[in-house]
Amino acid sequence: MTGSLPAGVERQQFDGDERLATRGQSVYGEPTDGEWRAWDIRRSKLGAMLDRRMETGLTGGETVLYLGAAAGTTVSHVADFAGPTYAVEFAARPVRDLLTVADSRPNLFVLLKDARKPETYAHVVEPVDVIVQDVATRGQARVANTNRRFLKPNGRLLTVVKARSEDVTADPTDVFETFRSQLEGYEILDTERLDPLHDDHLAVVARPTR
Template sequence: MSPPTLPTGVERRLFDGDERLATRGASVYGEPTDGEWRVWDARRSKLGAMLEHGMETGLSGGETVLYLGAAAGTTVSHVADFSGPTYAVEFAARPTRDLLTVAEDRQNLFALLKDARKPETYAHIVEPVDVIVQDVATRGQAHVARANRPFLRDDGRLLAAVKARSEDVTADPESVFEQFSSQLDGYEILETQRLEPFHDDHLAVVARPDRDH
């Protein structure tokens, strides 16, 4: 079986003899570059790790994206390199300042100092999207996915990186992942994958809107 096709604008290219994921855009976090291309480091990006694991993300390039938990812009900068309008939600002020700097080099990247748990605060800004990428370090990660579902088109995708330690640092990660899946009302889960060796105690989830909800 052939591996899933990478989105247009994402390629595997040689850097120092190793084949790495790469996008074309301005450098953000000191990643290796080759001309206009820059390494997409899966050890610093949950979505990059999903692509390295060959998950069927549904990304083809050019999508409108809502990114929840953008932090300083490491992953969302790569997303903006191959996507259409990209709305980047980050709650903390300090990383948002870095995110604004990243957005200066990407006209399609819109940084929002907002709380992903309160989508009503940015509902007047964000248009319907093809993809929600969720990478939030908070309790209630399933709630965040449910609360932001109204932004997602009927044929869209949720790409979530579930952080077990953010939900309960003492709980068994598998039980956290099972709980997340059971609470993901309004979605149909298409695929799940642990993100080791790139990220410990993380589960990647690909889901689509459940048309019965």
């Protein structure tokens, strides 16, 4: 499958290299050129998915639920091209940085919550077009399953399965197969390993079936 970039994401030249970029305030020391900021795909699994032209279904302007936002490296780029973006992060320290990122992005809403407990933020999050899941925890399929409630019927789940977070001793291929078997209420549309940019990571695009 060959996907196009969403509106608001373009390939721009930075120091002679063509890189993905969005318009917005710099967050993590990335190169900038005028209003454009480079998207470091070595630090962003979603960036790597877009760079490899996976069919993410992103077109720009979507409402997004981002699970595992950390300090905002990737979700800042998402908020640059998306509509309302709910950023869920469990750890208090990165949330402080994330709040700074949100200062210049009025569409970015920071939630100090646990992605494994969506009932704690269900009263805040509206139905979304896209769930981006980037969590380093056991039970990554369970996180996707329990957050499906927020996804519109024609929405997309964009997740990256981190094999070492599930089981550091298991063969990553086995971990990925287990994830596929445990994903409930979704149809998987596309998968791709992100090596060597992100070792032992599998990118998955899925849509809800109910």
